[in-house]
Amino acid sequence: MNEHIIELTDIFLDSYKRIGGINHLNGPNLPSRLGVQAIISDLESLMFPGFKTEEALEHENLKFTIAETISRVLRNLATEITRSLCFERRITGADFCPHHNSQKEITQCRIESEAIATEVLGEFPRLRILVQKDVEAAFQGDPASRSREEVILSYPGVEAIIIYRVAHELWIRKVPLIPRMMSELVHGKTGIDIHPGATIGEFFFIDHATGVVIGETTVIGNQVKIYQGVTLGALSVSKDKANQKRHPTIEDRVTIYSGATILGGKTVIGADSVIGGNVWITSSVPAGSKIYNKASEYVMMNSFDEVVDFQI
Numbered sequence: 001m002n003e004h005i006i007e008l009t010d011i012f013l014d015s016y017k018r019i020g021g022i023n024h025l026n027g028p029n030l031p032s033r034l035g036v037q038a039i040i041s042d043l044e045s046l047m048f049p050g051f052k053t054e055e056a057l058e059h060e061n062l063k064f065t066i067a068e069t070i071s072r073v074l075r076n077l078a079t080e081i082t083r084s085l086c087f088e089r090r091i092t093g094a095d096f097c098p099h100h101n102s103q104k105e106i107t108q109c110r111i112e113s114e115a116i117a118t119e120v121l122g123e124f125p126r127l128r129i130l131v132q133k134d135v136e137a138a139f140q141g142d143p144a145s146r147s148r149e150e151v152i153l154s155y156p157g158v159e160a161i162i163i164y165r166v167a168h169e170l171w172i173r174k175v176p177l178i179p180r181m182m183s184e185l186v187h188g189k190t191g192i193d194i195h196p197g198a199t200i201g202e203f204f205f206i207d208h209a210t211g212v213v214i215g216e217t218t219v220i221g222n223q224v225k226i227y228q229g230v231t232l233g234a235l236s237v238s239k240d241k242a243n244q245k246r247h248p249t250i251e252d253r254v255t256i257y258s259g260a261t262i263l264g265g266k267t268v269i270g271a272d273s274v275i276g277g278n279v280w281i282t283s284s285v286p287a288g289s290k291i292y293n294k295a296s297e298y299v300m301m302n303s304f305d306e307v308v309d310f311q312i
Helices: 003-019 033-047 059-092 103-122 124-141 148-154 156-172 178-190
Strands: 205-207 225-227 231-233 261-263 297-301 307-311
Touching: 033 059, 033 124, 033 156, 033 178, 059 103, 059 178, 103 124, 103 156, 124 148, 124 156, 124 205, 156 178, 156 205
Parallel strands: 205 225, 231 261
Antiparallel strands: 297 307
16 A cells, blocks of 8 residues: 555544544444435335336336335335434443444344334325425415426425425434434525424425525414525524524414514514514514514615615
């Protein structure tokens, strides 16, 4: 081996030893990003068979195709959950030896992971009803939409809500790592950041989508519509308050326009309210409110460097 490569290798190994940041040695690996991405693809295929694949579905092969996808998801999801459960036990010191690959402990994680994966897939009929309502909210709420098929195939908000609804099922079952990995993979693709811990009701529609942030303890009611650039976030809090409600509650039939920022765990936006664009809210507003920016005076220079006053 080239002496420069040997020297560089020793430098890297010393860095790993001093700083960390290396996947677990002599034990189960962390969940795989590629593995989770493959699971997301299969979950989308189960949610809307035939929409995300090149092969045409036929009545004769539908049962076989669905059974094959379910089998693959159960196997792959159980594998990734096993890794995440073993990781959790390792860092908490709960029934897991950090110095060797304990087959007994890994087997226990595997048994738990298979049960969780089966439970989550068992929720799919209910989740499909919720997602169909989200699709309907997008179709009815966007005059530009021509069909529900167009909404399913091309609306990033729908893709983000599909994966959120599955990730949320993993989150409430206390699966570490994977729900956040799923949400971040979809975040990178769609520009929508929905924490899997958020609670979101029926007929939810994100229009245009890019730049939307929905925090962990956000609660959103039914028939809520939000536009691009909306943040449902937290006021700055210390780490020891991580388990408190830090994000706002949005009640039923609220519309939030682009660029609005709503912060704080005690902030409640009352039902049937309309929140205008680019507003900043840190306290509750009653039901039926209309919140918007007051017209401001601006100064514009024309091409002759003269001041032109105007209002918006």
